[in-house]
Structures are given as structure tokens and as C-alpha cells.
Amino acid sequence: xRCAEYKxxxxxxxxxxxxxxxxxxxxxHLKVCAECRAExxxxxxQKQEIRTAISAAEVLTPEPGFSAKVLAEIDGIxxxxxxxxxxxxxxxxxxxxxxxxxxxPAYALSLGAVVIxxxxxxxxxxxxENAVTAPPHKQLMNVYDLQAxxxxxxxxxxxxxxxxxxxxxxxxxxxxxxxxxIGSEPxxxxxxxxxxxx
Amino acid sequence: xxxSDEVLVEExxxxxxxxxxxxxxxxxxxxxxxxxxxxxxxxxxxxLAQDTFLKAFRAIDSFRGKSSxxxxxxxxxxxNSLNYLSAREYTSRDTESEDIHLKRSPDEKFGTxxxxxxxSEMSLMVRTALDSLPERLRxxxxxxxxxxxxxxxxxxxxxxxxxxxxxxxxxxxxxxKEKLSSYM
Numbered sequence: 001x002r003c004a005e006y007k008x009x010x011x012x013x014x015x016x017x018x019x020x021x022x023x024x025x026x027x028x029h030l031k032v033c034a035e036c037r038a039e040x041x042x043x044x045x046q047k048q049e050i051r052t053a054i055s056a057a058e059v060l061t062p063e064p065g066f067s068a069k070v071l072a073e074i075d076g077i078x079x080x081x082x083x084x085x086x087x088x089x090x091x092x093x094x095x096x097x098x099x100x101x102x103x104x105p106a107y108a109l110s111l112g113a114v115v116i117x118x119x120x121x122x123x124x125x126x127x128x129e130n131a132v133t134a135p136p137h138k139q140l141m142n143v144y145d146l147q148a149x150x151x152x153x154x155x156x157x158x159x160x161x162x163x164x165x166x167x168x169x170x171x172x173x174x175x176x177x178x179x180x181x182i183g184s185e186p187x188x189x190x191x192x193x194x195x196x197x198x
Numbered sequence: 199x200x201x202s203d204e205v206l207v208e209e210x211x212x213x214x215x216x217x218x219x220x221x222x223x224x225x226x227x228x229x230x231x232x233x234x235x236x237x238x239x240x241x242x243x244x245x246l247a248q249d250t251f252l253k254a255f256r257a258i259d260s261f262r263g264k265s266s267x268x269x270x271x272x273x274x275x276x277x278n279s280l281n282y283l284s285a286r287e288y289t290s291r292d293t294e295s296e297d298i299h300l301k302r303s304p305d306e307k308f309g310t311x312x313x314x315x316x317x318s319e320m321s322l323m324v325r326t327a328l329d330s331l332p333e334r335l336r337x338x339x340x341x342x343x344x345x346x347x348x349x350x351x352x353x354x355x356x357x358x359x360x361x362x363x364x365x366x367x368x369x370x371x372x373x374x375k376e377k378l379s380s381y382m
Contacts, residue, residue, distance in 0.1 A: 007368070007372075008364065008365065008368040011364070011367055011368040011371050011372075012349070012364050012367070012368075015342065015349070015367070017348070017349045017364065042375065043371060043375075046371065046374065046375060046378070047343065049320060049321070049324045050324055050328065050339065050343045050374070051343050051344075052320075052321050052324070053320075053321040053322075053324035053325040053328065054235065054325075054328075054340070054343060054344045056321045056325070057235070057325055058234075059227075059231060059234075060230050060231065060234040060240055060243055061227055061230060062226045062227065062230050062244065062247065063244070066222070066226055066244070066247070066248075067219045067222035067223050067226060068219070069248065070219075070222055070248050070251045070252065070255075071215055071218070071219050071222075073248065073252060074215060074218075074252065074255055075215075
């Protein structure tokens with residue numbers, strides 16, 4: 001190993017993040033390399049300087065009443081119950097979000113999603129999962145509503161008929177999934193929309 | 199007696215918002231601080247902090263207690279900050295960080311004049327150099343040096359291998375060293 005490679009190890013060394021084997025190799029090298037020994041000193045000092053600089057920087061504190069403001073926001077998006085009109089309103093929002101006519105095949109295809117066609121009991125199903133994500137500020141209402149319904153799976157929670165000339169030609173569904181995880185813990189929920197042709 | 203985080207989380211799960219408010223009060227300063235360190239943008243800190251707590255509240259059922267509540271909350275705050283930074287970078291790719299630094303007065307970057315006087319000249323130089331690093335290097339150094347996060351924690355959060363974290367920190371430090379030597 002050359003000095004250039006040891007220098008990356010030195011950065012991890014000052015962070016105490018070397019494996020035992022790497023540590024052994026580095027310490028062996030430091031015995032014979034003055035330049036790398038100097039690098040250890042430089043990075044150790046620099047590390048301390050960074051910490052001092054950060055701690056000396058301005059501290060921004062929340063304004064009084066911040067927690068109450070957050071709670072008010074939680075209350076505002078926490079309706080006691082979700083009725084049918086609210087569901088309709090939400091699905092209407094969904095269709096506006098995607099700015100596409102509510103025709104199932106065109107809808108799914110126009111989004112450029114992968115379309116899987118499955119024949120189930122003579123019904124053609126167009127499925128598009130997790131390919132559509134609404135802007136974050138619009139997701140919030142939907143995600144919350146899904147949670148308010150006690151959503152615990154990826155199964156559709158809201159469905160509405162897509163009509164043409166007064167007849168149902170397809171259904172649009174809204175499901176949710178744990179699309180993002182923080183570490184190993186699912187955290188941010190996003191929804192997936194898909195249409196089922198009749 | 200003060201309730202533990204575990205108890206407050208459990209009570210929040212059962213619908214006790216007052217318990218969640220206690221968690222907010224307990225951690226709001228730390229969350230503001232980490233967001234401000236990462237974004238350097240005082241205008242957005244309160245909004246991102248609020249969003250952090252809202253997301254935590256919504257996802258409280260998914261918190262399984264593998265880490266401490268604060269560690270979990272901090273991850274949400276860091277994710278929020280990084281998302282904000284990448285959105286900002288996307289919308290102002292042409293003007294990037296150089297302009298942002300130029301537009302800010304020293305007071306905005308480093309605090310009140312009194313604080314500046316108290317801060318050593320060296321700290322100011324380091325801070326200036328740190329702020330001038332590319333976003334992805336600066337944020338990783340903040341995570342390591344300000345938040346004391348392990349390589350593994352950072353890798354998990356950034357969804358990248360530990361080797362990438364190590365390599366980025368190495369580059370960040372090398373670049374910082376270069377910048378500092380040019381100031382002296």
C-alpha cells in the first residue's frame with residue numbers, strides 16, 4: 001500500500017473507524033513514514049478545529065410556542081372522521097395531481113409506468129405501483145387520510161368508478177405503501193395509484 | 199417525575215398529543231440546530247423542523263425502538279434537510295453555493311457580532327472553509343463532527359456503502375485542509 005492509500009485510512013483513524021486489521025497495517029506504516037505521522041497530527045488538529053468552529057457557530061433556537069404550532073398543524077390535518085364526500089374529494093385531487101383523463105389504460109400508460117397485464121377471471125388488470133408520487137405537500141393530506149382510515153397494508157383503501165356515458169368502465173384505486181425507510185424502520189409513507197379496467 | 203421517551207412515544211401512539219408535545223419541547227432545540235447546521239438557511243429551519251415533527255407524528259407507529267427516539271427523529275430531520283438541499287440545488291443549479299455565500303452577510307453566517315468577537319479567528323476560518331465545501335462533503339462532515347454519527351449510521355441514512363462514507367470524509371478533509379492552507 002502506498003502513502004496515498006494510507007491517507008484515507010488516516011482519515012478513518014482519527015474517527016476511530018478502522019477495523020483491527022486496518023489499524024494494525026496503519027500503525028505499522030506510521031512507524032516508518034514521517035509524512036503520514038504528520039498527516040495524523042494535521043487531521044487530528046483539524047478535527048478538533050472543525051468541532052470548535054461548529055460549536056462556536058450561531059445557534060438557532062425555536063421561537064416560543066413552536067410546539068403548540070406543530071400540534072395545531074397536527075390537529076388541522078386530523079379530521080375526526082373521513083366521510084364519503086371527503087373520499088370523493090380526495091380522489092378528485094388525485095386525478096388533478098396527475099392531470100390525466102380518468103381513463104384507465106391511457107392513464108396508466110401516459111405516466112410512462114411499467115404496465116403489467118394480468119388476466120384474472122376474465123378481467124384485465126393494469127397495475128402501476130409506486131411509480132406515481134404526488135408533490136410532497138399534496139401527499140401529506142392523502143397519506144394522513146389513509147392513516148386515519150387505519151391503513152395497514154398495500155391494499156387499496158379508496159376506489160372510485162371511472163365512468164363513461166354513465167357506465168363504469170374502470171376503477172381507480174389509491175393504496176399506500178411504506179415507500180421510504182429510515183434505517184430499517186419504515187417511516188415516510190407514500191401512496192401508489194393504479195387503475196383497474198372492468 | 200419526568201416521563202421517559204419510551205413512555206411518551208407509547209402515549210402518543212395511543213393518541214395522547216400532549217405527550218408528543220413533550221417530545222417536541224424536549225428535542226426542538228436539537229432538531230433546529232441540526233437542520234440549521236446542514237442547510238445554513240435560517241429562513242427554512244422552522245418549516246423543516248415542523249415538517250420533521252409532523253412526519254414523526256404520522257409515522258410514530260412505525261418507530262420500533264431499535265434506536266433511541268432522538269436518533270430516529272434526527273434521521274427524519276437530516277433526510278428533510280438533505281431533500282431540501284437537493285431541491286435547492288436543482289432549482290438553482292446555475293447559481294449554486296457560491297452565490298448563496300456571497301448574498302449572506304457575515305452576521306447571517308456566523309451569528310451576532312458579539313458571538314463573532316468571542317469566536318476565534320481560527321474558528322471563523324474553519325467555518326468559512328467548511329461552508330465553502332461542496333454540499334455533499336460539507337453535510338457528511340457535519341453529520342460526523344456535529345452529530346457524532348458513526349460511519350455506519352451515516353451510510354444507513356444516505357443509503358450508501360460505508361466505504362463511500364469513508365471516502366467522502368477523506369475527500370472533505372483533504373479539501374478542507376487545502377482551503378485552510380490557502381487562507382494562511
